[in-house]
Amino acid sequence: xxxxxxxxxxxxxxxxxxxxxxxxxxxxxxxxxxxxxxxxxxxxxxxxxxxxxxxxxxxxxxxxxxxxxxxxxxxxxxxxxxxxxxxxxxxxxxxxxxxxxxxxxxxxxxxxxxxxxxxxxxxxxxxxxxxxxxxxxxxxxxxxxxxxxxxxxxxxxxxxxxxxxxxxxxxxxxxxxxxxxxxxxxxxxxxxxxxxxxxxxxxxxxxxxxxxxxxxxxxxxxxxxxxxxxxxxxxxxxxxxx
Amino acid sequence: xxxxxxxxxxxxxxxxxxxxxxxxxxxxxxxxxxxxxxxxxxxxxxxxxxxxxxxxxxxxxxxxxxxxxxxxxxxxxxxxxxxxxxxxxxxxxxxxxxxxxxxxxxxxxxxxxxxxxxxxxxxxxxxxxxxxxxxxxxxxxxxxxxxxxxxxxxxxxxxxxxxxxxxxxxxxxxxxxxxxxxxxxxxxxxxxxxxxxxxxxxxxxxxxxxxxxxxxxxxxxxxxxxxxxxxxxxxxxxxxxxxxxxxxxxxxxxxxxxxxxxxxxxxxxxxxxxxxxxxxxxxxxxxxxxxxxxxxxxxxxxxxxxxxxxxxxxxxxxxxxxxxxxxx
Numbered sequence: 341x342x343x344x345x346x347x348x349x350x351x352x353x354x355x356x357x358x359x360x361x362x363x364x365x366x367x368x369x370x371x372x373x374x375x376x377x378x379x380x381x382x383x384x385x386x387x388x389x390x391x392x393x394x395x396x397x398x399x400x401x402x403x404x405x406x407x408x409x410x411x412x413x414x415x416x417x418x419x420x421x422x423x424x425x426x427x428x429x430x431x432x433x434x435x436x437x438x439x440x441x442x443x444x445x446x447x448x449x450x451x452x453x454x455x456x457x458x459x460x461x462x463x464x465x466x467x468x469x470x471x472x473x474x475x476x477x478x479x480x481x482x483x484x485x486x487x488x489x490x491x492x493x494x495x496x497x498x499x500x501x502x503x504x505x506x507x508x509x510x511x512x513x514x515x516x517x518x519x520x521x522x523x524x525x526x527x528x529x530x531x532x533x534x535x536x537x538x539x540x541x542x543x544x545x546x547x548x549x550x551x552x553x554x555x556x557x558x559x560x561x562x563x564x565x566x567x568x569x570x571x572x573x574x575x576x577x578x579x580x581x582x
Numbered sequence: 583x584x585x586x587x588x589x590x591x592x593x594x595x596x597x598x599x600x601x602x603x604x605x606x607x608x609x610x611x612x613x614x615x616x617x618x619x620x621x622x623x624x625x626x627x628x629x630x631x632x633x634x635x636x637x638x639x640x641x642x643x644x645x646x647x648x649x650x651x652x653x654x655x656x657x658x659x660x661x662x663x664x665x666x667x668x669x670x671x672x673x674x675x676x677x678x679x680x681x682x683x684x685x686x687x688x689x690x691x692x693x694x695x696x697x698x699x700x701x702x703x704x705x706x707x708x709x710x711x712x713x714x715x716x717x718x719x720x721x722x723x724x725x726x727x728x729x730x731x732x733x734x735x736x737x738x739x740x741x742x743x744x745x746x747x748x749x750x751x752x753x754x755x756x757x758x759x760x761x762x763x764x765x766x767x768x769x770x771x772x773x774x775x776x777x778x779x780x781x782x783x784x785x786x787x788x789x790x791x792x793x794x795x796x797x798x799x800x801x802x803x804x805x806x807x808x809x810x811x812x813x814x815x816x817x818x819x820x821x822x823x824x825x826x827x828x829x830x831x832x833x834x835x836x837x838x839x840x841x842x843x844x845x846x847x848x849x850x851x852x853x854x855x856x857x858x859x860x861x862x863x864x865x866x867x868x869x870x871x872x873x874x875x876x877x878x879x880x881x882x883x884x885x886x887x888x889x890x891x892x893x894x895x896x897x898x899x900x901x902x903x904x905x906x907x908x909x910x
Contacts, residue, residue, distance in 0.1 A: 447753070447788075447876075448753065448758065448768075448787055448876070449868045450758055450770075450869060452865055453865040481863045482865050484864065496756070498756050501770070503770070548833060550833070554754075554788060563788050567754065574832075
């Protein structure tokens with residue numbers, strides 16, 4: 341083979357490798373974020389109300405059995421299968437998280453402790469499948485997942501020092517009456533409602549959030565799948581200029 | 583060049599050949615001396631990882647000594663290369679061959695002795711630095727061959743010579759720290775007292791991580807079901823950063839937090855405060871008894887007890903041991 345032919349072959353091979361890299365990067369990384377909708381929350385009177393729910397499954401076509409968070413659109417009130425949302429900077433964020441998934445013992449019970457919220461507490465209410473409220477507005481600084489099994493997942497933004505265990509239906513309800521169709525609704529399903537507040541940072545940017553309970557069923561140690569995928573048990577809180 | 587030309591050149595009419603060896607030696611000596619002085623007095627104080635701890639200062643010293651050892655060698659190679667290019671280059675019109683090379687005992691001896699001395703020096707220095715206290719900086723194991731800087735004890739108080747034990751726990755993707763001498767409380771902040779020997783016990787809840795407190799000169803693998811021990815003594819107060827240094831999942835790059843070195847009294851005050859708060863909140867009693875590892879099997883057994891007691895067998899979120907992945 342002549343030198344120009346070898347050089348041309350080398351260039352073509354190089355371009356193929358680069359093209360494959362770009363395609364894989366776009367397909368697996370780019371599309372994973374760009375296809376997820378971002379829910380925009382705007383402040384009113386210096387506060388913003390963010391509403392999430394976590395479910396034992398989701399409504400995706402490809403991974404319907406993965407546990408997942410959903411974010412509620414503040415205008416349409418529709419639940420969107422995403423974990424991306426924006427809040428204004430320097431604003432009091434009032435979080436409401438509906439816990440429909442069953443209880444899970446924390447691997448490290450240190451995460452029972454509420455950290456980084458205003459007042460260092462959360463307020464929890466729990467309802468059975470008939471809508472009966474069996475715990476009402478319990479304001480607490482920790483939720484012990486081992487002794488009571490009342491924690492489904494956690495909501496953590498490590499860069500802000502925010503670590504919050506998210507309440508679930510109790511053990512008996514978790515075992516027998518879990519919601520089976522997402523996004524879940526209060527009708528016919530046991531659930532918990534947890535509220536807390538924290539201040540969004542003054543610095544705009546992307547703040548990752550995640551669940552600290554290995555809840556990727558079917559994966560080694562429960563750490564794969566939804567634990568490592570945007571749109572399920574991890575996401576970004578985008579802080580934008582207020 | 584003909585044999586007649588060679589004979590004529592050697593006959594005494596050509597200018598005397600300068601003493602290249604002496605020239606090279608003198609140039610090398612002064613350049614190497616200058617470089618080593620610059621390294622020691624100018625660069626060394628600013629070399630990574632700084633002098634925040636005994637381990638860090640030791641690593642900085644090692645890097646400086648190795649730089650001082652290596653600079654003369656590098657300078658010799660570059661100098662000889664440059665000298666050859668300039669002095670022994672072919673002049674215009676000179677198509678002659680170089681002089682034949684014969685064995686040269688002095689050069690051969692100098693080469694053998696010089697390279698042997700360099701290798702032996704590096705071997706001796708490296709070995710010595712590994713066995714001085716906290717020599718390796720991290721991962722020394724529970725029974726290092728050198729004498730510990732303090733006394734191992736189940737308690738710690740300011741002013742004592744007791745070693746402060748800190749357990750470092752990695753999990754995707756945060757660090758937490760337990761203090762067994764303070765009731766085993768756990769914190770997401772790493773506080774350390776200055777001028778106090780520290781014994782890190784590094785482990786992991788899930789996958790392999792690596793605890794890297796760069797400014798403290800400590801890096802130790804955090805493996806599940808393993809206790810990796812590393813020692814240091816912080817010599818200055820201030821902040822430092824902890825990073826994961828082992829690819830551990832999608833947010834490995836975001837697995838970092840900060841630590842503080844404070845006075846012993848401030849540390850005791852902080853530790854007592856956190857312990858009291860976690861006692862009051864009930865978190866301390868909810869933590870498992872302090873152990874050197876977070877064995878997933880032990881956690882799974884604990885989980886099974888809870889599962890049986892509460893009757894939630896098969897509920898979503900049941901813990902998945904490494905050998906028993908469960909599909910919900």
